[in-house]
Amino acid sequence: MAKTIFEELGGRYERHADYLIPCLTVPAEEKQPIGTWGQRHLDYLKQYRRVTYTNLLTSGRLNAYLADIDRQAQERFERLIEGMKQAQGKRNS
Numbered sequence: 001m002a003k004t005i006f007e008e009l010g011g012r013y014e015r016h017a018d019y020l021i022p023c024l025t026v027p028a029e030e031k032q033p034i035g036t037w038g039q040r041h042l043d044y045l046k047q048y049r050r051v052t053y054t055n056l057l058t059s060g061r062l063n064a065y066l067a068d069i070d071r072q073a074q075e076r077f078e079r080l081i082e083g084m085k086q087a088q089g090k091r092n093s
Contacts, residue, residue: 026058042062
């Protein structure tokens with residue numbers, strides 16, 4: 001039997017009853033902590049951007065992407081709070 005393109009590229013199949021199922025794995029990625037902002041963005045991706053979510057998940061980049069989004073959002077939040085503190089301080093002077 002001739003090899004399929006999948007087999008030529010290094011893939012393999014497992015037999016389950018009468019079916020050949022491809023053995024697929026998601027690339028391992030470094031686990032990084034994801035805070036509130038990252039979790040909210042994950043919910044957004046799952047609900048409104050399913051293709052982007054699936055692409056990031058299957059490429060093994062989802063966790064790093066969410067950690068980066070969380071870091072950026074936290075930095076922006078801290079800048080906003082600092083700006084509000086300074087504006088409030090100027091009014092009280």
